[in-house]
Amino acid sequence: MQNMKTRPFDLNAIRKDFPTLSVSVRGKPLVYLDNAATTLKPKSVIRALNRYYKDECSNVHRGVHYLSEKATAEYERAREKISHFINARLSSEIIFTRGTTDAINIVAQSYGRTFLKAGDEILISHMEHHSNIVPWQILCEEKGCVLKVAPVNDAGELILDEFKKLVNPKTRFISIVYVSNSLGTINPIKEIIDFAHAHKIPVLVDAAQAVGHRAIDVRGLDCDFLAFSGHKLFGPTGVGVLYGKEDLLNAMPPAQGGGDMIATVTFEKTTYNVLPYKFEAGTPPIAGVIGLGAAVDYVRSIGFENIGTHEKELLEYGTRALKAIPGLRLIGTAQHKASILSFVLDKIHPHDLGTLVDEQGVAIRTGHHCTMPLMARFNVPATARASLAFYNTKKEIDSLVAAIYKAKKVFT
Amino acid sequence: MSESTSKHELYQQVILEHNKKPRNFKKIDNPTHFAEGYNPLCGDHLMVYLSVDDKGIIQEISFEGSGCAISKASASMMTVSLKGKTLDEARKLFEQFHKLVIGKLHPEKDAHTLGKLSIFSGIWQYPARVKCAILSWHAMNGAINKVQNVSTEN
Known part of the structure; x- marks a missing residue:
């Protein structure tokens, strides 16, 4: 980092x-x-939002005019900052979403629907937030996958042995919380990822509650996906991040269709844009992304x-x-x-x-x-x-x- | 809102006392009407039972379950006020109580038959707690209209 x-x-x-x-x-x-629930926002974040709306208000990736280019540069600079912040290999592995929930849903819908089939098992833990339970239940209902839940002990810790026992050849995906929002438990996330990878299972880390409180190193963890929200990182609401490894994101179909996510459109055939834009259909939360960039700067200045x-x-x-x-x-x-x-x-x-x-x-x-x-x-x-x-x-x-x-x- | 209003009014002695010693806190054997009330936002969960005779008079009414002081006291006070009333009167009271807790009925100036229930008049200032007060009433209303699962979120 x-x-x-x-x-x-x-x-x-x-x-x-x-x-x-x-x-x-x-x-x-x-x-x-x-x-x-949400963190407060420092002045620098509020100023960044204000500056965008006051001095740079325009859409991104569309205009050739001065303001649009300025806003686009700011927006993409925020992506760079976040990429460094979580130590991603490429800034194109940073997808802007509406929040953690949106990020997990994108993975469930895009990766899940494409690569999981009836009988496959998805493993989560008993301490997941509803946003890391329900998207998988929706997928299970649609595809006939099976949701498995690893237990926690009376202290609220994941019972790692039981977790490992639940992993079997049918286990095709693991989605697990880094820090429990209800209990504060910090999961041994690195050990879980290493164990999963030894069994060739991809892992999504819900880092919503971790991101404002501890350094996150996606390459060090070697997680396949990681999701977090801006508003729990002293940034604006309505914006979040899905990190994904490039090869996985490339193999996944877009989760939504619309503007910005396409390369060419005809009524016969549409080709998709490259990463990260393939997953950013429509006008993104521009001010939110710029504000999130300011939040990352702020948090790093505290350390x-x-x-x-x-x-x-x-x-x-x-x-x-x-x-x-x-x-x-x-x-x-x-x-x-x-x-x-x-x-x-x-x-x-x-x-x-x-x-x-x-x-x-x-x-x-x-x-x-x-x-x-x-x-x-x-x-x-x-x-x-x-x-x-x-x-x-x-x-x-x-x-x-x-x-x-x-x-x-x-x-x- | 000035500091002196409402929070203390919310936890008045009558409410605290009903919370501590809820009336008719039991199950009725062979109820003619019953329904479950659930508030998923705070986890309040209770059952309301009624025994209504052929003249439509509520002979017995009770509740059981778990919840916050407001929901428990409200349920307890509801059972006290509805015992001996007709189903029509119960429906009328439900409407009045509903208006009261959302601030659309002012016991000082509007006509009503709420009696002691008007103690909940300040609760509209605490929107998050309105559901606690109305939960048992929704369950009761569901029971007499033969709707057996009532959620504050539906």
Whole structure:
């Protein structure tokens, strides 16, 4: 991965980069602990969006006029940045999508429909987000493939032995989450990929929850596909990335037809454009892509080493603080864990807790986090989830703890 | 919205008390009507049972299941208000309660027969929680109209 100069980690300065952090909620300063749902955006991203709409607004890959060429250059520069960011071999292996969900659906529909047949097995894990379950179920229904699910243990860790046992000659595809959005579990993704490749099985990595928090090296991992969203990487909503190995993407048919994805069109026969455009039908989210490029620049200026150190400290502090609350049970206690704290409280339903802590200005997520099978595995209808990013502070965790105690008082 | 409004109103003593000790929280044997209510967004899940006599009067009504304080208290209070009412009255109350929780009925100025149920008048300010309050009512309405699976998302 390319080196980029990082600045010293100055939390106060970093917080000033995020305008939303100075919003007040019901007269109290916002405590934003819902980063797994979406991350806040730094000024540089907001400026990039603004600049495109204000000064460069035009379509890409179409015009010969000044603005169109400028926008196209910016758009393609963002692709280069993202390609370096995840250490892809070629920038044409970076496909812009609407988000992680869209990226996984493209693989399920394009690769799945072309290369999988009745009786083939697709292996996922019990901790997948609905977006890495349902696209495969749709495919299974259409093609007669079989979805296999690897179990997790009580700590919320993938049971690797069971996972490996599920791999057999019928297994033709593996799609697995890097970091669980509900539990924070970090999967041994490299080991999984190596094992899969030893059995000649391609692997898609759902990196939605990993991408803003740890360095991703697609060549180091040797994953075949990797999907993530811009908005969980401090970038805009409505844009995401599908990385795919060139030979696989070349072998796959387009997932959608339309403008930009073609080479020539006649009513008799249409030929398709080259990568990555073959998979980018229609006008793309231009501002979003340019904003995502700015987000990548921003994250690299902070540096994943700094991000990792700070988030680990927050996780340890938060884990201790929450565990000390009587009647609180953490859901997801993996050894190898990202800065996500999912929990349930005796006698208070997560939704009531969510409403009551919101009153104190604390934003957490409550619900099933789009992982209903995982909630069923832990026998809870929902959890409360605090998810931390590099701009969060220990003081904010204290605010969450104080708000939980206040909620408990209401329910005594 | 000022800070003093509604959040505290949402968790008033009456609601907390019904949550803690829900009334008619049981299954009725041989119900004449029943339906399941499910809110996939928060996982609230309950069953509503009714025993209606041939004159169309609700002799017994109960619920069971799991959910947040708002859904549980609302279900509990619903059973209390509907016991002894006719099916027509129940339908009327459902309509009024529905309007109440979406902010289209103001108990101070609009005519209604909601009684204690008007305690839920502030909930329209919390759109994410409206479904919690209305879930048991949807289930009840489904039951008396013979629709046995009710989801807040349909």
